[in-house]
Amino acid sequence: MLVPLTTIVVIASVVLAVVAGVYALRARLIDDLLLLVAALVEVLLLVLAVVAAVQAPSVRTPGEGATMAAYALTLPLVPPALAFLAIKEKTRWAMAVLLAGALVVAVMAYRVQQIWVVHA
Secondary structure, three states: OOHHHHHHHHHHHHHHHHHHHHHHHHHOOOHHHHHHHHHHHHHHHHHHHHHHHHHHHOOOOOOOOHHHHHHHHHHHHHHHHEEEEEEEEOOOHHHHHHHHHHHHHHHHHHHHHHHHHHOO
């Protein structure tokens, strides 16, 4: 269950990064489409947090379960912070920050998957 879910999260985060990159190149501000994609990523991250928290005790390597749970539980904090920043900041750099944050989410979600596959 965890591997397909993290794959979907990574794909959704990359889509968010691509859309934010296009917006940054065109100097557009955040709009409903971008907020919708960010909300989709947020919902997926909340599901990932619950699943990873349930699965974390079954990780065999000491410390890796806690690392996996910490990644999964902090990930849902990122998209709302990025969206808030993009709404408040009225420049192209807001989209660049959103792009970078979306890539951070993708990398951290992939790390959750990597911990699960290697250490579970």
